[in-house]
Amino acid sequence: MQLSSKKVAGLLSAATCSLLGVPAHAEDDWDVDTAVLYYAESDDRVQAFEPVISATRDLGDDESLSFKLVLDSLTGSSASGAVPSTQVQTFTSPSGRDAYTVAPNETPLDPSFKDTRVSFSMNWEKSVGRNDRRNLGFNISREYDFTSISANALWQHDTNQKNTTWSYGINIEADQIDPVGGAPEPLTDMDDQNKMSGTESRTIVDLLFGVTQVIDRSSLFQINLSLSEADGYMTDPYKILSVVDNTTGLPTDYLFESRPDSRSRQSLYGKYKKMLSNKDIFTASYRFMTDDWGIDSNTFDFSYRFALSRGYYIQPRLRLYQQSKADFYNYFLRTGESPEHASADYRLGEMEATTIGFKFGKDIDEQQAWSLRLELYEQSGDSSPSEAFGQLAQQDLYPTLEAAIVQFNYSFRF
Amino acid sequence: MSLKLQWLLLGTLLAASGCSSLGVKPWERELLAREDMLMDAEALDLAFDEHIYFSKEASSGGQGFAGGGCGCN
Numbered sequence: 001m002q003l004s005s006k007k008v009a010g011l012l013s014a015a016t017c018s019l020l021g022v023p024a025h026a027e028d029d030w031d032v033d034t035a036v037l038y039y040a041e042s043d044d045r046v047q048a049f050e051p052v053i054s055a056t057r058d059l060g061d062d063e064s065l066s067f068k069l070v071l072d073s074l075t076g077s078s079a080s081g082a083v084p085s086t087q088v089q090t091f092t093s094p095s096g097r098d099a100y101t102v103a104p105n106e107t108p109l110d111p112s113f114k115d116t117r118v119s120f121s122m123n124w125e126k127s128v129g130r131n132d133r134r135n136l137g138f139n140i141s142r143e144y145d146f147t148s149i150s151a152n153a154l155w156q157h158d159t160n161q162k163n164t165t166w167s168y169g170i171n172i173e174a175d176q177i178d179p180v181g182g183a184p185e186p187l188t189d190m191d192d193q194n195k196m197s198g199t200e201s202r203t204i205v206d207l208l209f210g211v212t213q214v215i216d217r218s219s220l221f222q223i224n225l226s227l228s229e230a231d232g233y234m235t236d237p238y239k240i241l242s243v244v245d246n247t248t249g250l251p252t253d254y255l256f257e258s259r260p261d262s263r264s265r266q267s268l269y270g271k272y273k274k275m276l277s278n279k280d281i282f283t284a285s286y287r288f289m290t291d292d293w294g295i296d297s298n299t300f301d302f303s304y305r306f307a308l309s310r311g312y313y314i315q316p317r318l319r320l321y322q323q324s325k326a327d328f329y330n331y332f333l334r335t336g337e338s339p340e341h342a343s344a345d346y347r348l349g350e351m352e353a354t355t356i357g358f359k360f361g362k363d364i365d366e367q368q369a370w371s372l373r374l375e376l377y378e379q380s381g382d383s384s385p386s387e388a389f390g391q392l393a394q395q396d397l398y399p400t401l402e403a404a405i406v407q408f409n410y411s412f413r414f
Numbered sequence: 415m416s417l418k419l420q421w422l423l424l425g426t427l428l429a430a431s432g433c434s435s436l437g438v439k440p441w442e443r444e445l446l447a448r449e450d451m452l453m454d455a456e457a458l459d460l461a462f463d464e465h466i467y468f469s470k471e472a473s474s475g476g477q478g479f480a481g482g483g484c485g486c487n
Contacts, residue, residue: 015415033457033458035458035459035462037462041467050462050465052458052461052462054457054458070461072465134460152479160437161437161439161440163438164437165439169479171479194472202462204473204480206479206487208478208479213436213437214436214437214438214446215436216438217443217444217446218440218444218445218446219443219445220451220453222453222477223425224476225422225423226475226476226479226480227477228475228480241481263456265473265475265480266422267473267475267476267480268425268476269420269475269477270475271453271477273451273453275445275448275451277467281451282449285476286479287473287476287477288422289473289475290471293472295472295473297471297472297473299473299476305450315445321467321473323471323472324471326472347470347471347472348423348472351471359459373435373459377466377470378450379471380469385468399453403470407459407462409459
């Protein structure tokens with residue numbers, strides 16, 4: 001028998017692979033997704049640049065290992081929580097060493113916002129028997145004032161000829177917060193810079209119960225119920241509130257904010273996906289969330305992927321979000337008011353947000369794909385609330401936030 | 415258990431109980447098996463979104479774990 005050189009090479013490589021413990025059919029063992037996100041808010045507020053690489057190694061026998069690395073660079077100014085005033089306002093920076101001034105009738109922004117985050121996660125997925133899969137994950141995220149470690153487990157069980165998948169998951173997270181200049185004593189005067197010693201921490205336990213159901217050859221839906229319990233330091237150490245004069249509405253003091261030391265959240269999430277006969281894909285999702293801070297939120301998300309020729313597609317998207325305010329959210333405090341908890345963080349206020357945009361991409365072949373996503377985000381609340389009085393009545397107490405999201409993805413297999 | 419939570423549970427169970435009559439045969443899965451028909455297709459987009467909206471809104475999670483996320487503003 002005469003062996004061609006090609007056959008010999010094939011045999012040799014198969015033998016080498018088996019010696020090294022690598023599967024002989026080594027094609028497409030790695031699935032790599034890379035992306036870069038650029039996020040920019042209007043009025044020189046937050047800008048973020050975020051590259052990500054995610055790689056999944058197929059180990060065979062329905063087993064895989066994945067790794068993900070995220071870098072996140074943030075700069076810009078962030079709303080401090082203080083109200084605008086007709087007079088110049090002076091604030092102490094979080095470190096307690098510097099001061100910054102805000103011009104009359106301008107929204108106070110803390111200009112010292114700068115952070116770099118590194119996050120690494122690992123995931124190990126393995127089939128157990130014919131109808132079960134288990135997934136174990138680990139994540140660590142580090143910023144100079146914040147460290148987060150979490151571990152999660154997800155069990156998935158198929159029934160009904162794999163048309164129904166039941167998911168049960170748990171995630172346990174431990175966060176350590178080490179604010180610049182120390183964590184402030186809640187509701188004390190910013191000028192006093194009264195800081196607590198040591199670092200702060202919190203733990204979060206999430207439970208997830210989900211069902212994914214195939215409806216027919218081209219559509220399916222998913223329903224998830226999530227419970228989340230957080231305990232520990234929940235306050236934002238950099239946020240403040242204005243205390244205003246009861247007649248003029250002019251700020252007289254600034255207090256560090258205070259939030260409850262626990263939070264229970266529940267959410268119900270549903271997603272529906274359908275491929276049409278022309279290979280277009282319609283996706284719709286809805287989430288209802290409620291928590292014991294008094295916040296209820298509704299999120300709708302729709303996208304429609306138009307399949308174009310030669311692997312190209314264009315996918316418009318609309319996301320609508322609405323939330324009620326936290327019980328302890330206040331635009332400001334009046335002189336003499338002393339609530340147990342108070343925050344003027346705009347993220348805890350009543351608001352609505354809309355994201356609109358599109359994604360354009362191409363599936364080059366089985367091995368490669370790229371896409372570009374462009375979106376605009378707008379968030380608005382009641383900028384002239386009925387409780388505004390004196391000079392506050394002429395101020396914008398909830399400035400509209402606008403942001404642009406630009407993202408480029410490139411995926412390949414080898 | 416809060417009343418809202420009980421409604422959430424009831425809704426999930428009702429939806430789940432209607433599942434057994436739905437579905438396809440194993441040889442009818444060519445569309446569902448496509449990568450773009452996976453529920454977690456576009457995983458990086460979902461992760462970016464989760465990060466952005468966690469930083470700007472009071473809600474997180476739903477499709478995945480809510481978590482405590484970052485300390486970002």
